Amino acid sequence: MKFVTSLVAAVLLLAGAGVSHAEVRISGDHGGQIGRYLDRYQHLRASGQTIIIDGLCASACTIILATIPHDKICVTPNANLGFHATWDLGANGRATANPEATRTLYSMYPSQVRHWIASQGGLTQRMIFLRGRQLEAMYHPCH
Template identity: 30%
Template sequence: MKLLQLALAGVLMLCALSPASAKDVPVQFESGHNVTFITDDPGGVIVEFVKKYSDMRDARTKVILSGECVSACTLMLGLLRPELVCATPDAVLGFHSASVITREEGKPDIAEHGSEMSLLVFNTYPAKVRAFLAARGWSGANAHPDIIWVKGRQLRKMIRPCTAADLS
């Protein structure tokens, strides 16, 4: 089990360190800043988000959260520079534990709690986010398939509000 955790951590770190491909380069706006808007991101494969956010961090991309960011999308909290991330009043985060999906031809997909990946994701978050999630029943290692929604005042404790300068 410990060996698997170390191997997964190594894979995540290798993905984070590899250079961006041309399709992952953020758009440059008239302001001269690289900006990405997150408006409706349901999440996805954890390793892909680690790669994407590591590339964005290295490019010093500004991120504006202006809608839903759920599941693996929330990894931005631990992988991006906090000073380059802001949230509009419409921003919402959704957290839950990771799943591992087993696919076999001719059989229905089987989704199971991925304890190692859940723990890796949980430990990527800043301490204040981990404390918030633990207070709501998710410690990282345990299964928590229900989404923990965060918005409004509580979200502003995790991500700074966008200013007029952020949006120009």
């Protein structure tokens, strides 16, 4: 519950963006700890920079879709988003599913992304990839 509360609080802090014409390119990002991504994306949102997804953006990296305004994200033909359920490290060092955090994360994604995830069987331990025409139908191409 603490994780979910922190996750929701961090996302709610992502209000108001400044104006900027700078760009940030994302490629080859395999994800990591959610908190680190929320911190990074809070700064990106505040900067008003455009986010160019130009390769792999997997796991926690995909939180960018929930935190950066839709009109500040563009995709290239190389863009590839990887989604899976959230997990925590258990006492024995093994990955343990976190269904509550997974539900919270899922609810944060834009509706088109949620519908696509649902059509793929939902967020599970198996990584699913959104790319190509399906992704290009959701986000505008980078110029």
